[in-house]
Amino acid sequence: MSETDPPTVVLVVDDSPETLGMLTEALERVGWTVLVAPGGAEALRVVERVTPDIVLLDAVMPGMDGFETCRRLKTQPGLAHVPVIFMTGLRETGHIVEGLEAGGVDYVTKPISLDEMIARIRVHLANARLTSSARAALDSTGRFLLAAGSNGRLRWSTPQAARLLATVFPDFNPEGFDLPDPVRLWLAARAEGRSDHQSAQLPGPAGGPQLTLSFIGRMERDETLLRITDDSASSELGALKDRFGVTTREAEVLLWIARGKANRDIAEILGMSPRTVNKHLEQIYVKLGVENRAAAAATAVRSLG
Secondary structure, three states: OOOOOOOOEEEEEOOOHHHHHHHHHHHHHHOOEEEEEOOHHHHHHHHHHOOOOEEEEEOOOOOOOHHHHHHHHHOOHHHOOOOEEEEEOOOOHHHHHHHHHOOOOEEEEOOOOHHHHHHHHHHHHHHHHHHHHHHHHHHHHHOOEEEEEOOOEEEEEOHHHHHHHHHHOOOOOOOOOEOOHHHHHHHHHHHOOOOOOOEEEEOOOOOOOOEEEEEEEEEOOOEEEEEEEEHHHHHHHHHHHHHHOOOHHHHHHHHHHHOOOOHHHHHHHHOOOHHHHHHHHHHHHHHHOOOOHHHHHHHHHHHHO
16 A cells, blocks of 8 residues: 555454454554444444444444344445454354355454454455446446346446435445336336337436436346436536536536535545545635535525526
């Protein structure tokens, strides 16, 4: 890792103060930033503020156990691809299977060998970053992509596509999501040769983004590759850029402000940090001649009619 790379953040979740202390000391010696939580509920509060690069999670804890904690972590789009390593004294196959099915990538039994743990962390960090780079490349070259089975079940999606779907469907979960019935019927008709329509509207709540799914091609394993676009945003972004002289990224931030989204939501939707959103807002205020986000939102809404 170069000096300009952000530090690796490891979240350690364990109800044992001795384990927390031992792992914190060992991981900090490697140069990683360590966050600690004594239980599942505390871990969920930590990730509301900071997104870790990897999670070390005790399976057996009072209250919310590690398996349930992992399942809840994985329902959050920003954490879906963060690797989770379980730590426990349980050695039965059933517990190992439960940990992997809950979303874990590895299972380390106690007592923990620090050298082995650090080696495993490095492997999973490298794999996660490779996956993240591949998805980021898809985002930049293929824009908003997803794959679905002919039954309408989401198989995978790029992070940008997932964030866009989450703005329309509050219950969206990238690990398991069924597209609406009209889309499912369209996919089934295409798979059976009863339709050659190249796109389908993705119904959402009134007043929300108007999304369209476009057919790209058929893949192996009964997968259809699709591109998702926000039709309502395209013309609005152009209007904001022309009216206020903002950049494309600034126009995107301004549009989501006008739609009532908080900075944290905008950061997740656009794939940037809340700090970067704030920096864009500073430039937006100057270009719009306003002093706060409420005034910026009102100005944008008036401009868009």
